[in-house]
Amino acid sequence: MNAPHLTRSIPEVFSDLIAQLTALLRKEGELARTEVSEKIAHVASGLGLAMVGAVLAVPALVILLEAIVAALMRTGMSMFVAALIVGGVALAIGVILLVIGFGRLKTTNLIPEKTLHQLQRDAQVVTQEASDDNGLNRAA
Secondary structure (H helix, E strand, C coil): CCCHHHCCCHHHHHHHHHHHHHHHHHHHHHHHHHHHHHHHHHHHHHHHHHHHHHHHHHHHHHHHHHHHHHHHHHCCCCHHHHHHHHHHHHHHHHHHHHHHHHHHCCHHHHCCHHHHHHHHHHHHHHHHHHHHHHHHHHHC
């Protein structure tokens, strides 16, 4: 009892392998392009929202800091000391946020992880199939 896949010639098997590999690479390329474009769109929309938020937040922050200076002055503190304290605290918080923000802006966030995972799975399948076919050819 011969299995149908064992009766094919080596050129036929090789031709099928090349066709399937080509189709697989084409699909993986499409997946990578789609995933990267989705990530870029996500980053672009995030940057747009952040810029609008910054435009609105900066004047509001200045007004709030001026209010804190005025409140400190009402307690009897001089304007110079109150402004120095408020400015120093705001600067320290700003520097901490900048360091955290730049730490999160890594290129690793743009890596197409789904595509890489799929390529690894495909490589495992190809390796497994090659070892299975090699075992069949040895038995024949």
